[in-house]
Amino acid sequence: MWKSLxxxxxxxxxxxxRYRPGLAYLVAFRDKIFDVxxxxxxxxxxxxxxxEESGDKGDRTIIKYMDIGYHIALEIWLGxxxxxx
Numbered sequence: 847m848w849k850s851l852x853x854x855x856x857x858x859x860x861x862x863x864r865y866r867p868g869l870a871y872l873v874a875f876r877d878k879i880f881d882v883x884x885x886x887x888x889x890x891x892x893x894x895x896x897x898e899e900s901g902d903k904g905d906r907t908i909i910k911y912m913d914i915g916y917h918i919a920l921e922i923w924l925g926x927x928x929x930x931x
Contacts, residue, residue, distance in 0.1 A: 847923075847924055847925050848864070848921040848922070848923060848924075848929075849921060849922055849924050850866065850919065850920075850921055851863065851914055851919075851920040851921060851922050852914075852915060853911075853914050853915035853916070854911070855914070855922075856885070856911070857882045857885060857890050857922060858882065858885060859882055859883060859884060859885055860881070860882060861881075861882040861922055861923070862879060862880070862881060862882070862895065862922070862923040862929050863879075863880050863882060863892060863920050863921065863922050863923070864878060864879050864880060864920065864921050864923075864929075865878070865918065865919065865920060865921075866919035866920060866921050878894065878895075879894075879895040879929060880892035880893060880894060880895060880907070881893055881894075881895050881896075883906060888910060888911060888912070889908050889909060889910045889911060890908075890909055890911070891906050891907070891908050891909075892906065892907050892909060893905065893906045893907075
C-alpha cells in the first residue's frame with residue numbers, strides 16, 4: 847500500500863518511493879518507482895527501480911527532506927511483497 851510521505855518523515859536505504867500521482871507538474875515522473883539508495887541527515891538519494899524504463903541507467907536524484915510537502919509530494923511503499931504502481 848502506498849502512503850504519503852509527510853514532512854519530517856525519514857526514509858531508509860532500501861525503501862521504495864514514487865512521486866505522488868495527480869500532480870500536474872510532475873507528469874514526467876508519474877508512475878515511476880524509485881529505490882532509496884543513500885540517506886543522510888538532510889537529504890536522500892534515489893535511483894530508478896531496476897526494470898523501469900529510464901534514459902540513463904546511472905540516473906540518481908537527490909531529494910532534500912525540507913522539500914517534501916512543500917515543493918514535492920512523495921509516497922512510500924509500506925507493503926510486503928512487490929509494489930503496485
